[in-house]
Amino acid sequence: MSIETKTLYSRASPFLARLKDRKLLSGEGSTKEVYHISLTIKESELDFRPGDAVAVLPENDPLFVDPLLEALHLSGREPVLDPRTKEALLSRDFFLKRAHLGRLSLKFLKAVAPALDDPALSSLCQEDRKEELTAFLDATEPVDLLKRAKKTFTFEEISPHFLPLLPRFFSIASSTKIYSDEIHLLLSVPAYWKKGEKRFGTATHFLCHLAKEESSIPLYIQRAPHFYLPSDPQAPLILIGPGTGVAPFRAFLQERQTASPCGKQWLFFGERSRCADFYYEEEWKREVLKGRLRLDLAFSRDQDKKIYVQDRMCEHGKELWLWLQEGAFLYICGDAQKMAKAVHAALLRIVEKEGGLSAEEAAAYLKRLRCDKRYCLDIY
Ligand SMILES: Cc1cc2nc3c(=O)[nH]c(=O)nc-3n(C[C@H](O)[C@H](O)[C@H](O)COP(=O)(O)OP(=O)(O)OC[C@H]3O[C@@H](n4cnc5c(N)ncnc54)[C@H](O)[C@@H]3O)c2cc1C
Known part of the structure; x- marks a missing residue:
């Protein structure tokens, strides 16, 4: 079981696979939504073996990006720097690919609280009210606070306070002995209700609903x-x-x-x-x-x-x-x-x-x- 430690691709430098095929495997009457996904990895030097997983860098649903840009009075075309990596990109791409839009951090709440003019919220941050604070963080999204804020935050002010959108791991369901240029995945899409809407897991929603045939899927290998x-x-x-x-x-x-x-x-x-x-x-x-x-x-x-x-x-x-x-x-x-x-x-x-x-x-x-x-x- 010797392991080669070739790390050609990484989170900072992923390989762009292509979505080749997607098939719903769960049948009528299923309580789950499970897909078989084929990705083309032609001409990659991805090196993996059975047991390994891929780490996929997902994208947020644009439906959640647009209201955020609006709340910040941004067009999406502004050139900006990712505060973590210092990478240059457009503001829209930061919110699409880098920021976790579904989860509020305490740091974010503390940064925005002074502009909310809401003493109850400010006290939630300051006093020892862990349970209430956790419930509030779970139920609220960054965009909710930005919409309520009495000022418009600049990209530079607010972007460092977003949690990062992390890679998601998926076990590789195929062997290169049979599919030399492909990686297959078996994905179950988690669904839940929030603010009266049906929501889906970020990465599975991206791969199973949003990505189109031939879409680029940034990934790297997570060894096991x-x-x-x-x-x-x-x-x-x-x-x-x-x-x-x-x-x-x-x-x-x-x-x-x-x-x-x-x-x-x-x-x-x-x-x-x-x-x-x-x-x-x-x-x-x-x-x-x-x-x-x-x-x-x-x-x-x-x-x-x-x-x-x-x-x-x-x-x-x-x-x-x-x-x-x-x-x-x-x-x-x-x-x-x-x-x-x-x-x-x-x-x-x-x-x-x-x-x-x-x-x-x-x-x-x-x-x-x-x-x-x-x-x-x-x-x-
Ligand atoms: C080594 C490894 C291998 C894996 N292999 C597979 C695999 O082969 N196939 C597979 O399907 N998964 C696999 N997973 C799990 C996978 O990595 C993801 O964790 C999973 O698919 C969910 O990711 P997501 O981005 O779609 O959902 P996320 O957005 O991360 O959401 C995850 C969960 O949280 C819930 N949730 C999120 N936000 C809220 C909220 N605000 N309120 C209430 N609930 C919420 C969702 O219901 C969901 O259950 C693997 C994980 C590891 C570590």
Whole structure:
């Protein structure tokens, strides 16, 4: 697992990929909006391997940029300097590409408060009213304050107080062994309500709704050396990837398609509904038919009792334990809040029961697997 540290592209100097194709994978009746995205990376020297992610530099929705320019009495064509990088750009591009428009910082509030002529707001900044302050910062956007201000701030006065628009990471869902000039992504667009409007996650909205075919997508590679395939293509793999967590495993399986023979592979995939949320169904089934993949599925809302990937793992605990005994490498990708913890708890139960170990011994066994890089996590 040696890692080349070639960093040709970076946040300051991204590669401009092109949006080649976008396909909605979640079907009718799904509670989610999940897309497959293909990016063309022809003539790039992007160097990545299965397990790595791309860092995408998103753009804000122009719908949120225009009112901000208006509140600052700017046309958008003014040449300005990004206060962080000192890069020269147009004022519109600063608000489109560099500033986080959805989140207010305390620094921003403090800078604008004197121009609001609102004692209640000023006291929110000064006194120890953490909870109220947090609620206010969560509910308010920079443009709301600028519209209420009794003065018009200059670009130079206000721009340093915006939070930066940060890159977003997405697991690469393809292997260069199959798609030499492309990077595939699997994106779930988060939606929420704010100020009575439906809003979407910034980067996913940019990639899944705003960007047009052939649009430039600035990106660089975010390496994940803790999540690489074993160097031995014959090593068995246990892949646990519910939701968009399945993305890197598509890259893993594509990479090993060319290895002959390759080790056995077992994928646990889960989502809410089989008919609406079974991403890449045909691809997995093809691999199953070729005898190269074992697939276990958990669609939580297709029956009264919710079933998750960890339940499927426990159902097949004996075999899972045997695979581990045979030297399988186990990978978990996806939700860090609940899924990874529940899967770890299930693994502990399996190791305890099938290995005849005490709780402490089971914990030590999994710890050893982690040290040996046979239990790998990429969770977010
Ligand atoms: C290593 C790694 C790999 C990843 N791989 C993938 C992947 O393959 N596919 C994938 O889809 N994601 C992946 N992610 C997550 C991804 O990076 C983003 O965090 C995610 O897509 C959301 O980004 P966004 O810009 O669209 O949303 P953001 O704008 O960052 O919003 C994020 C969340 O906050 C909520 N939110 C934002 N603002 C508000 C508000 N004012 N009020 C209420 N709620 C709000 C939204 O509902 C949303 O849930 C990965 C993350 C990491 C770290």
